Amino acid sequence: MNTRDWPIRAKLTALVIGPVTALLALWIFATSLTFGPALDLLAARTLLYDLGRPGEAVVAELQRERRLSVVQLAGDGTLPALAEQRTRTDQAVAELRRRVDGPDLRDAADDLLNTRLDQLLSALDALPAGRGYIDARKVDRAGAMGLYNGMVNSAFQAFSALATLPDNQINREALALTALGRSRELLNQTDALLAGALTAGRYAEGEHQQLVRTIDNQRFLMETAVADLPDAARAEHRRFVEGEAYVRLHALQDTLIRSRDLPADLDVRAWESSQAAVWQGLRDFELRGADDLTERSVPMAVGILVRLGAAGVLGLLAIVLCLLVALRVGRSLVRRLTGVRTAALDMAEQRLPDVVARLRRGEDVDVAREAPELDHGSDEIGQVARAFNEVRRTAVQAAVDEVTLRRGLNEVFLNIARRSQGLVHRQLALLDRLERRTEDPDELAGLFQVDHLATRLRRHAEDLVILAGAAPGRGWRSPVAAVDVVRGAISEVESYDRVDVGQMQPAGVLGRAVGDVIHLLAELIENATAFSPPGTRVDVTGRSVPSGYAIDITDHGLGMSPQTLADANRRLSRAPDFDPAESARLGLFVVARLAARHGVRVELRLATPAGTTASVLLPTDLVTEEPTIGPDVNPSGPDERRLAKVTRLTTVPRPGAARPAREGPGASVVSLPAGRASSVEPPADGDGLPRRVRRRGPANRARPVVADAPAHRPPEEARRAMSALQAGTARGRRDGARAAADRLPEATTTEPGPPAPASEPPTATERDA
Template identity: 65%
Template sequence: MNTRDWPIRSKLTALVVVPVTALLALWIFATTLTFGPALDLLAARTLLYDLGRPGETVVAELQRERRLSAIQLSGTAELPGLAEQRQRTDRAVAELLRRIAGDDLRDAAGDLLDTRLDQLVVALDALPAGRGFIDRRQVDRAGAVGLYSGMITSAFQAFAAMAALPDPELNRQALAVTALGRSRELLGQADALLAGAFVSGRFAEGEHGQFVQAVANHRYLVESAVADLPPAERAAYQRLTEQEAFGRLRTLLDTAVAASGRSRPTVAPETWVASYDRVQQAMREYELNQADGLADRSVPTAVRILVRLAAAGLLGLVAVVVAVVVALRVGRSLAHRLTEVRTAALETADRRLPDVVARLRRGEQVDVAREAPPLEYGADEIGQVGRAFTEVQRTAVQAAVDEVTLRRGLNEVFLNIARRSQGLVHRQLALLDRMERRTEDPDELAELFRVDHLATRLRRHAEGLVILAGSAPGRGWRQPVAVVDLIRGAISEVESYDRVDIATVAPAGTSGRAVGDVMHLLAELIENATAFSPPDTRVEVSGHHVANGYAVEVSDRGLGMSPAALEDANRRLARSPEFDPTETARLGLFVVARLAARHGVRVRLRPSDTSGLTAVVLIPPDLVTEEPALPVDQDAGTAVTPVRRKTVPRPRAARPPVTAPPAPAAAAPGATPAVPAPAEVVGEIDGLPRRVRRAASPGVTAPGGRPAADRTPAPASGVDGPTVRQPAVGTATPRSPDEARRFMAALQAGTARGRLAAGGAPSAAGSGTQTEAPTTTERDA
């Protein structure tokens, strides 16, 4: 039996129950051993009155009937007194059988006495048949004497089984009284043989030997029985035998034994009968008195035994109760103290220590001594365990304080590095912007645009580091921004932006306070979709209104995720977890979860309809606004109405057509040759105006000695509209206010047309506007 994994309460219970059970079993066993003899003593009185008295009456009646039956078999006539004696015998036998069949006698009798009673009943059942043999003279005197003697012997065997008292003195006296009764029965057998001899005039063949044997056995039993009697009873019996009748009977017996078996008995019948009757009656009375004395003495003995039993049982019961109480109190005290230690340990592990860590992460100050109070449980081993656990608890709290302090320091380091990186990236973007404005070479301008894109991505990663450090990025907008512009801004921060298609986007706006975070969130999801899908597949971004906000979906055609991994990712996205430096494989999910929790945005991943995954971003209603109003044409004073048309994706490597400029005019002698105004070809892509490359006049150089060349800036994807570079061909000529106003109005009208074409007029093939390579991004952070 393996008790190693038992609870401490079960072990203590086993330690208590086993010895207490053993003690209780011993107490019950000792009580039963003592209680049994007391019951036997109390049952002795029942045996005496239900078996002893009726049995002795039956024996006396059978002895008389035996004598009369021997006399009748010795003569020829019927004895008139035999029938009357048989009636008395039948009444005595019926009473005895009734007592034997009763429950009181059977309950008080043991196994041996039950067997002897059954044998007695069988022997008495043979009495009517024996009487028939006697009446038909089919049996001689010896046979008749043997018939009755067998019944009487069965009765004395039952008496001997009844004399089994637990007290040695009483039991020896009871056996002695029973032996005196058997000696009296042997004297009765001798009387029956002499009665037959008196009638017939002599002993029959073998009767004298039976007579001599009966007399000898009688004297032997008397001698041995008297020796076992107590002194007082033995003296009373000696006084009884000193009577004249006992002396005369001994003389008659000696004379009858000495006579020849063939001759007539030399004993006078009258003298024998008178002496025998007196001796038989005296011995019977003595036996009955002794039996009554035994019954009277057994009751006080039983009472004394019961008193001793009660005292011993009470003391044993008190000992058992005291043992149980002490065991229970000690066991309960041990279990209670150990339970308190366990409760304190579990409370520290499950509540106190996590609460301390949470408070430390919130920036609160923690008192180690207060959070780890000492556990006082005495000076024994349990108290030592409590003090040891107190030290362990303090060490754990102090370790938690040190760990949170270290993590806070790491976060400060991350935040410091991230802020420095942000500052450098912003300065880099500003520098790139100035360089892009000054550059005239289209190839160099394209390279600068790519560097601009890399810097934009660096800015996003720097913001991710700020988020990992537990702070908020610095970018923000004062006014709502259209969702389509927000999506374009997110795409501009992705490496594989050329694989992203904008599908149907329902008109809506996003509150300015959440624009930067939502844009970063979408950028992380789009980056993840492009990274985990084949390079030849497309990623679609769409947006539509739902019952509880605005949903933006990012769908890819990758391999997807297993159900377990998908469930784990959704569980991480559903809450804002603490940053764990050991989990560096899914930093994007951590950033998305942090940004979503900041504004109540819900993000969930689910399998796509075909293959791959779909990330659903649910923007809450409090962040959703109407789409910002379109710009107003300052010349006409009305809103610019964009032209809705189907957009056709343009390959990234396509070059715009180049138109040769007109020939320059001849310069005046001595005059500085002026750079002619370049002819500019303006095209339209996605509803936005786009300048295409133009050819520079031969021999015309830009300031600085570089050939003048057109540049073709790609449409900007910033949320504040495209950024247009002012060409710097030849010398800088300032624009008049009217020219600047017309130029900005044309730019706003083109932006509005492109936005409407991308969000409201999907192509027939079902795909949205393909996003061109981004140039500069929003700078108003």
């Protein structure tokens, strides 16, 4: 049985209940052991008057009826005295049955005595049938003797069961009286055998030997029984056996033993008078001894009960006192230990987290007030309480120090991040100006690469801002198309050329959440490219759902185990505190922070047939109509202008459009109008769309030798041409609209608009146009 996890109340209860229960059980056991014998002594009177006297009367009547039955069988006629004796025997048996069937005797008797009583009643039930056999002379004298001897023997077995009293001396005297009764029964058997022989004039076969054995047994039982009697009883019995009747009977018995036939000189009258006197004298001696035992057992039982009552009361008082002391001490221990436990739990679950939360909110915390003293005495529990006081103060102070350190660390993060952001923004502005002034295509491509690296540096600086608990500085005042948000996120990823923008249903994202959503998607796309083989693609799709707008990012890597997936989703479902030990999961932490800031739900699930899909659900309060692109659109902020650079060279995919190009982030392919076969020459309809012409280098630069065009154009060249046509068409239309509205001066130049966005590498359109 494991008791380690039991509550302290249960353990103390077990400690108390165990000894008290054992003591109570011992008290009950000792009381029952003493109380039972006392009740047996008190029941001795009931047993004597309800079984001893009626049973002895039945035995006496059976002995008389046995003698008359043997005499009748030895003679030729019927004895009138036998009928009268049978009536007296029936009356004695009926009285015995009434006493045995009564509640008093059965309640006072034990199991052995009840069994012996049932055997006695069963033997008496055979008496009517035996009488019939005797009257019909179907049995001889030996059979009649056996019938009555069996019933008398059953009676004496019941008397022997009475001698189970707790007092040894009384028990020995009771057994001695029972032995004297058996000796008297043997004396009566001798008289019955002799009476039958005298009536018949001779012994039947074997009767003399039986007579001799009976006399010997009778004398042996009497000598043995007298040895266990008390001194007064032995003296009385000695006087009895020295009397004239017993001496004469003993002499006549010697005469019968010596003669194998009936002595001719036997004085029958002397035998009958002596035998009757001895038999009656022994019966009176037994009854007086039984009465004496009964009278002596009552005061003995009363004394035992008095001592038992005193011992029982004192034992019960001791048990109650022990129980009260144990309960009081146990309740005190439980109360004090519960107080210490409650204080510990309150500190661990309530006070300490509340102190940490208040410290994070910038509130001041009084250590002494938050960790009050616990006073539980001066014993071991009090010492534990004092030690816990120190632990609580140390824990609160450690929490204050940790939060102060964390706050300072956040300030350091934020300071470094702000400085880095300032430098990166200045770098991006410088790169933007350099891109506008640069005419050499190779230098422009290098500037685009540096621009892309700076954009990624800006995202990592924003990670520090998010770790510090602040908001990044990027912001938009106007909604931005969802596809442009996705393209902006792709432009901040290293392996942007592996990302495919699939079908994106029209929708817009509110300006206040654009920067954070771009950052969130960039982190997820970065993870998708980092945890999938280099040769695989990452698909990004978007669709409108009843609860908002869902963006799915699917990679085709090895995927995640169910346990890892569940752990990651648990991290993404809430915004945890930053733990420096979890630096390997920094991206998930940033995504969880950004998602919690705007109520965005992010969930990872297994893709089919392999890989992982990250589902981003933008709530309805962040989603709006897709903004229109026209002459009235004027990006006012630097971040809006940079995002415009991302979207100016691409068109928004619509359902049914071709798959986006893979040369650059956000590039897509559209169907060409009928009859338009090239993207490098003006169309025949003269729509006035400009062409981007690759500028030549400086004058002193050697002109490259152009090889003859191959007779068969490879698929890659055709794809680049189609991508250039798409990007140029879209850019030309936007620049034409801006020139008409006279809002963007740079759109009126002969050059086809600004170069690719500073936040992404150059597209295939710009490299090939």
